[in-house]
Amino acid sequence: MKKLLLALATSAALLGFSAAAGAQDKTKVCFIYVGSKTDGGYSEGHDRGRQELEQALGDKVETAFLENVPEGPDAERAIERMARSGCALVFTTSFGFMDATIKVAQKFPDVKFEHATGFKSSENVGTYNARFYEGRYIQGVIAAKVSKAGVAGYIASFPIPEVVMGINAFMLGAHSVNPDFKVKIVWANTWADPGKEADAAKALADQGVDILTQHTDSTAPMQVAAERGIKAFGQASDMIAAGPETQLTAIVDTWGAYYIKRTQAVIDGTWKPENIWDGLKDGILTMAPYTNMPDDVKKAAEEVEAKIRSGELHPFTGPVKKQDGSDWLAEGEVSDDGTLLGMNFYIAGIDDKLPQ
Amino acid sequence: MRIELEKRPRPSTLLSVLSPFLALALTVVAGGIMFALIGKNPVAALYSFFVEPLTDVWSLHEIAVKAAPLILIGAGLSVCYRSNNWNIGAEGQFIMGAIAGAIVPVVFHDWHSPLVLPLMLVFGMIGGALYAAIPAFLKAHMNTNEILTSLMLVYIAQLFLDWLVRGPWRSPDAYNFPVTRDFTPEAILPEMIASGRTNYGFAFAILAAVGLWFMMRYTLKGFEISVLGQSERAGRFAGFSSRRMIWFSMLLSGALAGLAGISEVSGVIGKLQPIISPGYGFTAIIVAFLGRLNPLGIIAAGLFLALTYVGGEAVQLTLNVSDKVTRVFQGLLLFFVLSCDTLIQYRVRLVLSGLGRSGQGEAH
Numbered sequence: 001m002k003k004l005l006l007a008l009a010t011s012a013a014l015l016g017f018s019a020a021a022g023a024q025d026k027t028k029v030c031f032i033y034v035g036s037k038t039d040g041g042y043s044e045g046h047d048r049g050r051q052e053l054e055q056a057l058g059d060k061v062e063t064a065f066l067e068n069v070p071e072g073p074d075a076e077r078a079i080e081r082m083a084r085s086g087c088a089l090v091f092t093t094s095f096g097f098m099d100a101t102i103k104v105a106q107k108f109p110d111v112k113f114e115h116a117t118g119f120k121s122s123e124n125v126g127t128y129n130a131r132f133y134e135g136r137y138i139q140g141v142i143a144a145k146v147s148k149a150g151v152a153g154y155i156a157s158f159p160i161p162e163v164v165m166g167i168n169a170f171m172l173g174a175h176s177v178n179p180d181f182k183v184k185i186v187w188a189n190t191w192a193d194p195g196k197e198a199d200a201a202k203a204l205a206d207q208g209v210d211i212l213t214q215h216t217d218s219t220a221p222m223q224v225a226a227e228r229g230i231k232a233f234g235q236a237s238d239m240i241a242a243g244p245e246t247q248l249t250a251i252v253d254t255w256g257a258y259y260i261k262r263t264q265a266v267i268d269g270t271w272k273p274e275n276i277w278d279g280l281k282d283g284i285l286t287m288a289p290y291t292n293m294p295d296d297v298k299k300a301a302e303e304v305e306a307k308i309r310s311g312e313l314h315p316f317t318g319p320v321k322k323q324d325g326s327d328w329l330a331e332g333e334v335s336d337d338g339t340l341l342g343m344n345f346y347i348a349g350i351d352d353k354l355p356q
Numbered sequence: 357m358r359i360e361l362e363k364r365p366r367p368s369t370l371l372s373v374l375s376p377f378l379a380l381a382l383t384v385v386a387g388g389i390m391f392a393l394i395g396k397n398p399v400a401a402l403y404s405f406f407v408e409p410l411t412d413v414w415s416l417h418e419i420a421v422k423a424a425p426l427i428l429i430g431a432g433l434s435v436c437y438r439s440n441n442w443n444i445g446a447e448g449q450f451i452m453g454a455i456a457g458a459i460v461p462v463v464f465h466d467w468h469s470p471l472v473l474p475l476m477l478v479f480g481m482i483g484g485a486l487y488a489a490i491p492a493f494l495k496a497h498m499n500t501n502e503i504l505t506s507l508m509l510v511y512i513a514q515l516f517l518d519w520l521v522r523g524p525w526r527s528p529d530a531y532n533f534p535v536t537r538d539f540t541p542e543a544i545l546p547e548m549i550a551s552g553r554t555n556y557g558f559a560f561a562i563l564a565a566v567g568l569w570f571m572m573r574y575t576l577k578g579f580e581i582s583v584l585g586q587s588e589r590a591g592r593f594a595g596f597s598s599r600r601m602i603w604f605s606m607l608l609s610g611a612l613a614g615l616a617g618i619s620e621v622s623g624v625i626g627k628l629q630p631i632i633s634p635g636y637g638f639t640a641i642i643v644a645f646l647g648r649l650n651p652l653g654i655i656a657a658g659l660f661l662a663l664t665y666v667g668g669e670a671v672q673l674t675l676n677v678s679d680k681v682t683r684v685f686q687g688l689l690l691f692f693v694l695s696c697d698t699l700i701q702y703r704v705r706l707v708l709s710g711l712g713r714s715g716q717g718e719a720h
Contacts, residue, residue: 036680037678038678064673064674064676065673065676066669066673067678070631070634072625072629072631072632073620073625074634076553077418077666077669078669080414081415081673084414085673085674095533160531160532160533161531161532164532189518189522189630342531344532355522355532
């Protein structure tokens with residue numbers, strides 16, 4: 001009897017092994033996008049990463065995606081569908097997919113999940129994010145040098161730490177050049193809605209800003225800036241095509257290398273959930289070519305970028321005061337990551353009131 | 357030259373019955389051609405669209421989850437439309453129902469009691485009904501067009517919800533994201549069976565639709581609804597009050613939309629957020645007409661529309677097509693359903709000006 005059980009157990013284990021081996025022929029990697037994969041911005045950035053992954057690993061991987069998935073009940077269904085369709089690794093690429101990712105991951109302990117920009121992880125959910133604030137600091141430096149009005153327009157999405165951190169980094173960069181530099185902020189309350197983004201851009205242009213920057217996903221603000229003859233920064237993808245005379249530079253999300261690395265880890269069986277927060281030096285974000293600006297500004301921007309890469313400059317280095325005048329960072333003090341990731345205050349010199 | 361629609365003297369009964377199937381067949385053909393044109397195997401695509409979701413217990417559940425609000429709202433709307441009251445604002449009543457029901461778990465989140473859920477559902481129905489009472493009052497007492505008022509109130513409801521979740525009801529521990537706190541377990545509408553996500557909202561939908569079907573078919577109230585809908589004057593001779601009917605049908609459809617709202621928020625989302633409906637209130641209008649304003653037909657139509665959503669995702673994932681392709685596909689389907697219905701009732705005439713009615717064009 002004991003032998004029979006043993007034999008059964010062995011054959012079951014073998015069966016399981018061969019099934020796993022069969023699945024290993026091609027590792028299926030799935031992506032879920034909040035916007036269209038051709039939005040010219042954030043979701044397109046992730047899809048570029050998916051394509052690079054396909055090219056790099058060739059026959060070893062198979063990829064699939066779902067686009068325009070709303071953050072909410074539909075997201076849970078979409079993610080579960082992926083887990084069920086044999087995906088070994090699922091990248092959920094928007095903040096609002098966080099709870100749905102955790103929920104589905106509990107039901108599918110054998111599937112690996114990676115959630116972008118969130119703060120919840122588990123045994124099979126890792127998180128990954130890029131230090132976009134490094135790029136925003138550089139943009140702030142450029143804005144303060146290029147702007148004649150001394151005021152930039154900022155199209156923000158939601159008042160979550162990620163976005164607040166971006167505004168603060170932009171202004172720290174600007175203040176390093178011109179301590180009186182101002183910013184006007186419009187909360188679009190959406191990640192991707194070309195109509196609303198364009199309206200926000202027009203409202204800001206009407207108020208006299210001559211530089212636009214955005215934390216939303218579409219190219220609409222760039223197009224408005226081009227129509228109004230002002231300058232703008234691209235977001236998530238190189239948006240130079242939408243504003244050949246307009247774009248100063250863009251923060252380009254380059255997730256490809258990361259996707260390749262993590263997929264390889266799944267193939268090798270070494271994947272572990274991690275909380276990744278990489279920066280310019282790791283290549284998870286890059287700056288689009290510095291265009292439409294005088295050479296000295298370009299040179300200054302390149303110098304700042306080099307300093308950030310080398311670690312010589314951290315954008316959040318004291319002395320920095322909070323908006324209410326209280327001290328935050330002392331001279332030479334560098335902010336810890338925890339404060340940045342939970343950031344819910346403005347630095348001094350921002351006139352806007354943070355919606356809370 | 358102009359094109360005219362002319363009522364057929366004797367529309368074919370057989371074709372009227374077959375119309376939905378004819379439309380489906382035409383959609384399959386047109387959709388197949390579309391998939392072939394973009395270089396995808398049409399058979400595989402159509403299989404993932406219509407068949408694959410039905411082969412899996414999990415996706416059957418997902419269809420039920422998606423269909424529940426559509427059926428619940430659509431059934432209520434059918435009573436409205438049959439009685440000639442055009443409530444276009446179910447989306448707003450859905451939202452207000454969700455908000456009213458959420459008062460319990462959001463404002464009194466420390467109160468733990470088995471009464472929480474029943475109270476939420478009742479509040480949800482009251483919230484939806486009260487919101488529908490505004491266009492009802494305006495129509496019954498000021499003779500206002502309820503299509504406009506109910507539609508405009510949708511936007512007010514959406515913005516009110518938006519303000520609530522960003523302002524007074526914003527969760528203290530969601531990193532400033534515009535959501536309310538998560539509902540406590542006793543505020544969650546439970547799942548019906550362990551095998552999937554279907555919650556009791558689906559049971560409410562079926563009960564409501566069957567109940568309304570019974571009312572329309574076997575009760576005096578149902579007769580009153582049809583008579584007043586077809587001829588207000590005839591209704592008045594029979595002693596029915598069209599003003600009371602405005603109140604009855606609007607409050608009923610509002611309450612059901614509100615119930616759908618709180619069921620969705622409590623059973624599926626688990627909190628309030630700026631967007632809680634992908635347009636259920638409007639899609640339910642299509643469902644009501646696809647189901648020919650018959651509550652049982654609306655069950656079928658709601659399930660079918662839900663299938664196209666779930667199937668649409670399946671196609672995206674298996675064939676790597678853009679989600680726009682599946683939207684086009686849904687559009688094709690509704691187009692063929694409506695055109696089949698129309699062309700069975702009417703025929704198309706090409707009227708050449710100056711030549712009288714000699715020029716004649718036939719439907720394709």
